[in-house]
Amino acid sequence: MIRTHEAGTLRGAHAGERVVLAGWVARRRDHGGVMFFDLRDASGVVQVVSRGDDESVHSAGGTGGRPPGGHSLRAEFCVKVTGEVRQRPAGNENPELPTGAVEVVAEAVEVLSEAEPLPFPVEGGTDISEEVRIKYRYLDIRREEMARNLRIRSEAAYLLSDVMREAGFVNLETPYLTRSTPEGARDFLVPVRLKPGSWYALPQSPQLFKQLLMVGGMERYYQLARCFRDEDFRKDRQPEFTQIDLEMSFVSRDDVLAVGEALVATLWREIAGYEVPLPLPRMTYAEAMSRFGSDKPDLRFGVEISDLTAYFANTGFRVFQAPYVGAVVMPGGGSQTRRELDAWQDWAKSRGARGLAYALIGADGSVSGPVGKNISDAERSGLAAAVNASPGDCVFFAAGAAHASQELLGAARLEIGARCGLIDSTAWSFLWVVDFPMFEETDEGGWTAIHHPFTSPLPEWADKFAAEPGGALADAYDIVCNGTELGGGSIRIHRQAMQQAVFDIIGLSAEEAQSQFGFLLDAFKYGPPPHGGMAFGWDRLIMLLAGAESIRDVIAFPKAASGADPLTGAPTPITAAQRKEAGIDARPAQATPPKTG
RNA sequence: GGUCCUGUAGAGCAGUCGGUUAGCUCGUCACCCUGUCAAGGUGAAGGUCGCGGGUUCAAGUCCCGUCAGGACCGCCA
Numbered sequence: 001m002i003r004t005h006e007a008g009t010l011r012g013a014h015a016g017e018r019v020v021l022a023g024w025v026a027r028r029r030d031h032g033g034v035m036f037f038d039l040r041d042a043s044g045v046v047q048v049v050s051r052g053d054d055e056s057v058h059s060a061g062g063t064g065g066r067p068p069g070g071h072s073l074r075a076e077f078c079v080k081v082t083g084e085v086r087q088r089p090a091g092n093e094n095p096e097l098p099t100g101a102v103e104v105v106a107e108a109v110e111v112l113s114e115a116e117p118l119p120f121p122v123e124g125g126t127d128i129s130e131e132v133r134i135k136y137r138y139l140d141i142r143r144e145e146m147a148r149n150l151r152i153r154s155e156a157a158y159l160l161s162d163v164m165r166e167a168g169f170v171n172l173e174t175p176y177l178t179r180s181t182p183e184g185a186r187d188f189l190v191p192v193r194l195k196p197g198s199w200y201a202l203p204q205s206p207q208l209f210k211q212l213l214m215v216g217g218m219e220r221y222y223q224l225a226r227c228f229r230d231e232d233f234r235k236d237r238q239p240e241f242t243q244i245d246l247e248m249s250f251v252s253r254d255d256v257l258a259v260g261e262a263l264v265a266t267l268w269r270e271i272a273g274y275e276v277p278l279p280l281p282r283m284t285y286a287e288a289m290s291r292f293g294s295d296k297p298d299l300r301f302g303v304e305i306s307d308l309t310a311y312f313a314n315t316g317f318r319v320f321q322a323p324y325v326g327a328v329v330m331p332g333g334g335s336q337t338r339r340e341l342d343a344w345q346d347w348a349k350s351r352g353a354r355g356l357a358y359a360l361i362g363a364d365g366s367v368s369g370p371v372g373k374n375i376s377d378a379e380r381s382g383l384a385a386a387v388n389a390s391p392g393d394c395v396f397f398a399a400g401a402a403h404a405s406q407e408l409l410g411a412a413r414l415e416i417g418a419r420c421g422l423i424d425s426t427a428w429s430f431l432w433v434v435d436f437p438m439f440e441e442t443d444e445g446g447w448t449a450i451h452h453p454f455t456s457p458l459p460e461w462a463d464k465f466a467a468e469p470g471g472a473l474a475d476a477y478d479i480v481c482n483g484t485e486l487g488g489g490s491i492r493i494h495r496q497a498m499q500q501a502v503f504d505i506i507g508l509s510a511e512e513a514q515s516q517f518g519f520l521l522d523a524f525k526y527g528p529p530p531h532g533g534m535a536f537g538w539d540r541l542i543m544l545l546a547g548a549e550s551i552r553d554v555i556a557f558p559k560a561a562s563g564a565d566p567l568t569g570a571p572t573p574i575t576a577a578q579r580k581e582a583g584i585d586a587r588p589a590q591a592t593p594p595k596t597g
Numbered sequence: 598g599g600u601c602c603u604g605u606a607g608a609g610c611a612g613u614c615g616g617u618u619a620g621c622u623c624g625u626c627a628c629c630c631u632g633u634c635a636a637g638g639u640g641a642a643g644g645u646c647g648c649g650g651g652u653u654c655a656a657g658u659c660c661c662g663u664c665a666g667g668a669c670c671g672c673c674a
Contacts, residue, residue: 027635027636029633030630030633030636031632031633031637032629032631034630034632035631035633037634038634074625088632089632092633094633094634096634097634100634117625118607118624118625120607120608120624121609124623128608128609129608129666131665131666132607183674185672230673231673232598232673234668235669351669352670352671560665560667561668562665
């Protein structure tokens with residue numbers, strides 16, 4: 001090793017020792033006759049003192065025109081420091097620093113490599129555009145916050161491995177070059193040189209392979225799997241992302257949830273120092289939607305949605321003559337200016353709603369505002385009690401189709417929580433959302449699977465889901481933390497007849513099913529075990545654990561929102577020769593018959 | 598595919614009603630400085646105001662287009 005000690009580990013007990021350190025120049029404080037600088041390595045920082053008269057700074061190569069001696073260090077030079085650890089002079093200790101009791105008096109500072117002036121400050125500045133940060137990611141990773149996030153990610157992966165091994169899971173990889181499936185998200189496609197015109201797809205998830213592993217008798221499988229989806233970005237979405245993928249045989253829902261809970265409990269205990277109360281509460285999808293307007297409710301604050309459909313059943317107000325009327329209360333919102341209330345209308349419109357009707361509860365309990373003018377005296381007088389509003393509050397309404405209205409109110413609820421400072425950012429709120437619907441109607445009037453078509457119905461729906469697809473509930477579950485969907489899964493279908501019934505409902509013919517999933521259906525002919533599993537979004541999970549605001553902050557080399565990578569410049573055009581070799585422009589024979597002339 | 602926000606020196610930002618030489622902080626460079634830890638002092642360099650077009654006597658500022666970044670809707674089983 002080039003060094004004898006790590007900078008961040010030095011303490012008073014090391015005083016008098018001669019040490020060799022290596023790292024980066026973090027901050028300099030040059031006083032002419034004496035210079036201090038903080039030497040940073042992976043373990044932390046320690047102050048180095050360099051005297052002007054010791055000619056201690058020199059370049060390793062001895063060339064390059066930089067004069068020997070003098071304090072010619074700049075930020076982020078990579079240096080090797082030889083010197084003696086000593087207690088700092090009385091009064092000069094820095095209690096802010098773990099190493100603040102000591103300093104290293106340099107005998108020699110060797111510049112291992114120089115750094116050009118930085119594109120952004122590595123020390124200090126935090127408000128740096130992400131584009132620049134990602135372009136110079138190697139510098140961004142030197143920053144304390146990013147380095148910490150990545151180390152948390154690493155630690156979490158080790159903990160995951162421990163937990164899963166302890167629970168008897170086998171850790172296996174599944175293919176990255178696989179078969180395109182028309183279901184679900186758009187695939188990333190890979191041309192195949194050996195078979196021009198044919199393409200691999202990168203997996204959206206290892207779903208089908210892990211089910212095959214269950215047929216194969218592995219019984220318990222997990223993997224930290226990279227997944228790929230060619231869809232548009234969000235701050236918590238990347239085109240490639242990582243998930244903890246797991247699957248178990250001979251289990252019911254409770255068994256899978258117990259593994260998920262053990263995993264979360266371990267990660268939060270060891271990394272966040274938080275003891276997750278187990279078992280986690282469970283809430284049905286229907287309850288989550290009606291109370292919180294979301295299938296991933298943030299339970300760190302109240303402000304629940306009131307269902308006013310019955311209250312306004314006989315209303316004369318035409319807007320409220322709808323299949324569903326609901327409301328959510330903004331505490332103290334009654335004092336908002338007209339401009340602020342108008343801004344809510346724009347907010348609602350930006351979400352595709354017509355607007356957000358509101359009423360204001362006066363100090364004397366009177367009801368005013370647009371809705372107040374349009375409802376009857378009786379409706380006005382009971383309103384505050386019906387929505388549990390207090391004087392000075394603002395009540396927002398949504399009326400129309402139940403699902404869309406609840407989602408609007410749910411979004412308004414989150415906005416209220418944020419604007420009114422109701423969310424305790426130090427709190428953790430975990431829950432399972434269970435009993436999702438199996439199907440939803442498509443625009444064409446058919447049905448599509450909400451989770452995926454291999455999801456089993458709840459046991460009580462096993463015999464009747466085909467007759468009543470609109471009401472059928474799936475044995476599917478999501479784990480939610482602080483309003484973020486951390487993961488989800490389901491008990492799978494393992495019987496052919498039931499699988500075919502699901503395909504029938506979603507309009508997938510036997511031939512189509514055979515052509516798309518034939519390998520799975522074939523496998524299910526050979527004694528498939530009952531099985532189920534789940535997947536956690538690893539990036540999102542780490543984001544929450546690290547307290548980061550974007551999954552990009554917990555990914556070493558993320559992509560920008562355009563899908564491009566500012567660091568490497570990918571994606572790039574390829575040469576004509578590459579196109580030819582990859583067979584990109586080849587056309588399948590049946591699509592375009594070979595020309596004869 | 599759609600909506601919105603942003604784009605000014607290496608970084609972060611200001612720039613009024615369209616009007617003189619586009620400012621501030623940090624960083625960089627030079628010099629001074631022996632106890633700082635966001636060191637301090639003096640001075641200097643550094644700008645195609647994203648790009649293109651338009652309106653105007655005059656555009657960083659107004660209009661149109663375009664590109665890039667970000668947020669959201671659609672999408673993401």
